[in-house]
Amino acid sequence: MDIKKVVIVGGGTAGWLAANHLGKALLNTEGVSVTLIESPDIPTIGVGEGTVPAIRKSLQSFGISETEFITQCDVTFKQSIKFSNWLNKDNHGSDNSFHHLFNIPSPLGGDLTPFWLNNRDYDYSNLVSPQFVACEALKAPKKITTPEYAGALGYAYHLNAAKFAKLLAKNGRDRFCVEHIIANVSEVKLNVSGAVGSLVTDTHGELVYDFYIDCTGFEALIIEKALKVPFVDKSAQLLVDRAIAVQVPTNINAPIPPFTIATAHQAGWIWDIALTNRRGVGFVYSTKYMDDETAISKLDKYLGGVLSDLSYRVLPMKVGYREKFWHQNCVCLGLAQGFLEPLEATSILLTDFAASYIANRFPKSVEQIQSIQPQFNQVMEYAWERVVEFIKLHYCLSDRTDSQFWIDNRDPSTIPDELKRRLSLWESYVPNREDFFSKFEVFDLDNYLYVLYGMKYHTQVKNLTNEQLHLANQQSLQIAKMGKQLAEELPDHRELLNKIKEHGLQSI
Structure with a gap:
């Protein structure tokens, strides 16, 4: 049987990312339609405000103007995540920090990591990338004359998630002819084979489709409640399980850091x-080690005592992912697929990755599902496991001893086996490209280098020869010169955003 009618259940960032990916892929396929059903009563979670550089490729492929995106979604540029106090204050200072930058390390060729390991007095990210200086100077990654989606430095975005969903919705409807239905789904009916047969709605009656995308968030209306696909719990490895989220108004002239700040x-x-008009702040914690009252008090202290004047939400976090991401004639995406925690902006990343994958391999018939489904499930499980490992890396490398939370995060029983294997290898060898053999490594060599050595990981390497030391020193001086030049030439972050709002960027 041919698949002609595709439905996405649920809006928000996940639903409308899927709608744009599928709408674009299926637009010129005769007889095939894409519909999105969105509840009028369920608000967007709206705390997924960080992205990774891959989102630029998706937005450009959707035909969305970067200028329009920046001006309509309160966007700021994100060039890094700056991690503060993730290490022992007694050993590394009370203001210890490191950057996970978006530019490749050692951009002049070779690898400066062995040089750093022979002289650990340097800040790793400052040594290997000119982007460090630009970030610390609060510079934008591009100029007003730089074309859309291009930059002098690598970047992603911070954004208003609710406004982003609206922009994606408009683009999906107008450009890719996605039908938009406002309705509550009250029942999911299965057919005799156990696949999804129809949806019962409150305003449009019973609706029949051939293929279903579940973007109903934590409710997981189709994949869990109807199809009974189990959840793989990862709370034994990733210990945080709750967040308090709040939006803090800011002065329209306040400096804007071009990076996420993650303070342990x-x-x-x-x-x-930091967005253009407010800050999105969230206190992520483990209820095993801290009660809600203490967490609220500590967030209030972080904000300077203004929390009582603001509206905040306490959000439980069910950490893990689906045992299967594609079952029968249903694929789940977004929070219905799983959730780990906000560190490293993995939620939008995995949604965009999965939606793009399914759009590029969308089945033409029900019969084709049997050949495509197992591969999709295998790829997505691999991707999720690698993300679990990368997030855990930040915790298990910390040498903090000030609480049982940090001590327990180093317990080998909480560390995934593959991560333990890699860390054992990297005790003797600096990571290289061959260690990341799959193109489905969501985080690869560059990401690991910044975190491993930002957190002072000890890799035993041979002493460099005098010639090697000289060449590495010359390269580090050149990178420092590049960083100084970028800091002088690139505009202030807020200054560029104001210019974009007034003049726009050059379209490609």
């Missing part, structure tokens, strides 16, 4: 994301 605390960490 006694039982987790705090995200701090």
Whole structure:
């Protein structure tokens, strides 16, 4: 049987990312339609405000103007995540920090990591990338004359998630002819084969489709409640399970950091994301090690005592992913697929990755599902496991001893086996490209280098020869010169955003 009618259940960032990917892929396929059903009563979670550089490729492929995106979604540029206090204050200072930058390390060729390991007095990210200086100077990654989606430095975005969903919705409807239905789905009916047969709605009656995309968030209306696909719990490895999220108004002239700030605390960490008119702040913690009252008090202290004047939400976090991501004639995406935690902006990343994958391999018939489904499930499980490992890396490398939370995060029983294997290898060898053999490594060599050595990981390497030391020193001086030049030439972050709002960027 041919697949002609495709439905996405649920809006928000996940639903409308899927609608744009599928709408674009299926637009010129005769007889095939894409519909999105969105509840009028369920608000967007709206705390997924950080992205990774891959989102630029998707937005450009959708035909969305970067100028329009920046001006309509309160966007700021994100060039890094700056991790503060993730290491022992006694050993590394009370203001210890490191950057996970978006530019490749050692851009002049070769690898400066062995040089750093022979002289660990340097800040790793400052040594290997000119982007460090630009970030610390609060510079934008491009100029007003730089074309859309291009930059002098690598970047992603911070954004208003609710406004982003609206922009994606408009683009999906107008450009890719996605039908938009406002309705509540009250029942999911299965057919005799156990696949999804129809949806019962409150305003449009019973609706029949051939293929279903579940973007209903934590409710997982189709994949869990109807199809009974189990959830793989990862809370034994990733210990945080709750977040307090708040939006903090800012002065329209306040400086804007071009990076996410992730500040570790006694039982987790705090995200701090600056948009053009506010900050999105979240206190992430483990209820095993900190009660809600203490968490609220500590967030209030971080914000300077203004929390009582603001509206905040306490959000439970069910950490893990689906046992299967594609079952029968249903694929789940977004929070219905799984959730780990906000560190490294993995939620939008995995949604975009999965939606793009399914759009590029969308089955023409029900019969084709049997050949495509197992591969999709295998790829997505691989991707999720690698993300679990990368997030855990930040915790298990910390040498903090000030609370049981950090001590327990180093317990080998909480560390995934593959991560333990890699860390054992990297005790003797600097990571290289061959260690990341799959193109489905969501985080690869560059990401690991910044985190491993930003957190002072000890890799035993041979002493460099005098010639090697000389060449590496010359290269580090050249990178420092590049960083100084970028800091002088690139505009102030807020200054560029104001210019974009007034003049726009050059379209490609």
